[in-house]
Amino acid sequence: MLQKIYDWIDERLDITPMWRDIADHEVPEHVNPAHHFSAFVYCFGGLTFFVTVIQILSGMFLTMYYVPDIIHAYESVYFLQNEVTHGVIVRGMHHWGASLVIVMMFLHTLRVFFTGSYKKPRELNWVVGVLIFFVMLGLGFTGYLLPWDMKAYFATVVGLEIAESAPVIGGFAKALLAGGEIIGAQTLTRFFAIHVFFLPGALLGLLGAHFYMIRKQGISGPL
């Protein structure tokens, strides 16, 4: 049955070459922990991606209950965590996953650095990777405000004060991020939009480029 469906689609769209291209790329011995246990350091990139997938999924589901409004944001988070079945797990996944992404990405970055994998011809992939790092930090910063509790609010106040201390553009940057002079209703909607649409959009594009380049160039050779 499955085979028939596959054949039916393949006849119309010729998907076999694409499928074989994904399935058949080789995994060399030096990155395979089954052969050298120390090769587990090559797992961090994959785990980062795995947690990112969890983040995207849990985030999508959180927006079913969450309201980005200063009066209701806190109540909606409190509700989804305490009243909704498994809410504590879904919010927990998103909360702890955010930290895990940073940890895994940090380890992945160190692996790539200390194996010298960013050298020619893989410079561009390193740059894209560092950009992903920045996007993730941005997601962390904007996401932290959304529950609108005490620590969220005052962490953002401090963060925006730091932004304000930048010369020349500081005041403008702060007003742009905060959506005005007070950190309030407009800051929350802004951070929500950035957290849910702008940065994930950028992230998906960068991840696509990151993976395309890995497949095109192959993984870096043994040291």
Add this chain to the structure above:
Amino acid sequence: MSEKEHKVSRRQFLSYCLMGVGGFMAAAAVTPMARFALDPALEAGGESDYVSVASVDDLTEEPKRFDFKVTVEDAWYESEQSRTAWIYREGNEIIALSPVCTHLGCTVNWDANEDHPNQFYCPCHHGRFEKSGKNIANTPPTRPLDVYDMEVRDGTVYLGRTIQR
């Protein structure tokens, strides 16, 4: 005629046109959105609203406490918050100090502690300020009390936002 005899070949010309039209489409679509997103930053720094707080006749050399309400406008939300000011006159000058202790945000009182007369005193951590609002050395606060932006019209004191010194 072959394409090589022209300085700009047909293909190049069409490419330039394509870039031009593409650039126009991108710019026309993005411009309103960009201005939309930048609006709060460009509109920021508006004048502060002044609220009438006290009559000049009520003021003395001694700081007096005045409570007043301000309307805080946060986009589609308006809320009333109460504020307090310590106001006194010095000759012709009128000074309005914010009562928020610059240490941890408690509220200071004038002449409230018997050991330290004629000073602003904060009960939380014994922070003290001189009458001018200057913080007294070796007490917790590290900077003077904020002052209110002030205007006097028709014998009435109007206060605006607080200014850090």
Add this chain to the structure above:
Amino acid sequence: MHRGKGMKFVGDSRIPAERKPNIPKDYSEYPGKTEAFWPNFLLREWMVGAVFLVGFLCLTVAHPAPLERMADPTDSGYIPLPDWYFLFLYQLLKYEFASGPYTVIGAVVIPGIAFGALLLAPWLDQGPERRPIRRPIASSIMLLAVASVIFLTWESVDQHDWEAAAQQGAIVDFEVDEESYAFEIWTTQQNCINCHGGDMLGGAAAPAVFESDYSKEEVIDIIKNGAPGMPADQFEGTDEELEILAAFIANDGQDPEDD
């Protein structure tokens, strides 16, 4: 592969009519112990992923995501703290060379150089050598950077008053009877309100008055003699009023007679 003239297509589409066989590459094509990605290696990866996921789910169940009380922008006494992965930047701004008039150095210059160097690493370290030991400068700079990030984070965690912050952020759940005579007494006590707030639920410098479980006598003693961080003799009124207020506080915001 068949190209050009004589090629057959599916209907009027551009899909070649000739089917390509869906067979994996011959494993002997790969050198040494190289493995096929699908399904061999991916299965191993997913096994690791499954273990990882179980641990992760256990974490989310064991430690629910924290949620403090709703943001109160007027509560300026709260000790702010960013999420842990920004702590090193936050800590950097506490040092003298990076604060006050030099904030620009701590907020822009140092992070700018660090992250700029990270972004441009391939051009800063152009040699062909990949082993970390053979490129000591790059390796040692990175080790130093990692060490300082860890050190700064540690310092920040160490200096933060976690207990006070937890208390400041705790969700307050008291219903105060604002109709009662005791609450009326409270509204006249400017000294108390200054710190504990007009609603008795905590303010600029002190927690809600109901936070600790004291008896009426203990409350009276604290109001009269002070407590750590709270000055003595701030109550202005008769002993009778003090007693009513203390009973009200000891009873978590309700008149005792109501019970």
